[in-house]
Amino acid sequence: MLVAKTITFRIRRFDPETDSAPHWDSYAVNVFEGMTVLEALHQIKAEQEPSLAWRSSCRMGVCGSCGMFVNQFPQLACQTQVLHLEADIVSVEPLPNYPNVKDLVPDLQPLVEKHAEVKPYIIHPDLKEMREPSGEFLQTPAEREAFSQFTYCIKCGVCLAACPTAATDPAFLGPQALTQAYRYSADNRDSGVHSRRDSVGAFHGAYQCHMAGACSHACPKGVDPALAIQLLKRALVLDNFGFGKKESQSAKVAPLADVVKELEEFAPPPRTAE
Ligand code: SF4
Ligand code: FES
Known part of the structure; x- marks a missing residue:
């Protein structure tokens, strides 16, 4: 590979077993055309700093890690080319708004728990039909x-x-959890917007969004x-005034509360409210 440039990587380091606070270390990397930040980290680990920690897997923008x-x-x-940053010094830190496990590794547990809290699955009013369908759920x-676009989330x-x-x-x-709440609530096979109100309509839910739009700007999957949060607010308001989707659509429909109860047996326990 032809080296295009030598770039200094400033990496925020933190080892909870030895450090009382984070610090910065610098590494010079010979960068070639097309080299990603992830590849640069691999090179630093292989040639300069074996203890450097981060999380990755697919190297192709799919796993979200x-x-x-x-x-x-x-x-x-893995999707960020070093030369596209147009900088001689590249700083790399763990994702903000998450606890830091070590070096560049964030603790994504809060993301997972918030995702589970919005009941991210189809809540169909007829559980019997869901389990033993008499036909296709046409769409x-x-x-x-x-x-459709909200299904592209890779939970990064x-x-x-x-x-x-x-x-x-x-x-x-x-934004991630609220988007998935809308993704399911907007699905014509779902009647769960009412049962998601306890989380997405509560104080720390959709109405807390200040509409900065930073989430949409940053999302690597488009x-x-x-937008999803604003549409979710509309769905909540419609549900509030009784104009939302009907919970019961046929005579053989089970009470929605029973459906949710049974589905929740398979779901993780809710987060502790703060
Ligand atoms: S940034 Fe995009 S892909 Fe990643 S969790 Fe958020 S919505 Fe999903
Ligand atoms: S390594 Fe999988 S998304 Fe980057």
Whole structure:
């Protein structure tokens, strides 16, 4: 590979077993055309600092595990080319708005818990039909399109790291979870918007969004969480005034409360409210 430039990487280091506070270390890397931040980290680890820690897997923007704060912007290290940053010094930090495990490794447990809290699954009013379907749950292309882009989320947590509301309110459900709440609520097979109200309609839910739009700007998969949150607010208001989707659509429909109860047996326990 032809070396295009030597770049200094300033990396925020923290080892909870030996450090009382984070510090910065610098490493010079010979960067070639097309080299990603993730590849630079691999090179640093192989040639200069074997103890450097981060999380990654697929190296192709699919697994969602390599989110980092690169030059003050949350992004996927495997999708970020070093030379595209147009900087002689590249700073790399763990994602903000998450606890730090070690070096560049964030603790994504809050993201996972918030995701689970919004009941991210189809809540169909007829549980018997769900388990033993008598036919297909038909969906037109237009009905699929209503939520299609929100299914592209890879749960990387970058949007929550970009969110100024999450920075000041750690209990805010955040763009990823609220987007998934809308993704399911907008699905024509789902009747669960009412049962999601306890989380998404509560104080730390959708109405806490200040509409900064930073989540949509940062999302590496082209998802628009800011739009989803506004659409979710509309769905909540419609539900509040009784104009939302009907919970019961046929005579053989089970009471929605029973459906939710049974589905929740398979769901993780809710977060402790702050
Ligand atoms: S909405 Fe985008 S930024 Fe947020 S978790 Fe999903 S893929 Fe990542
Ligand atoms: S390593 Fe999988 S998204 Fe970056």
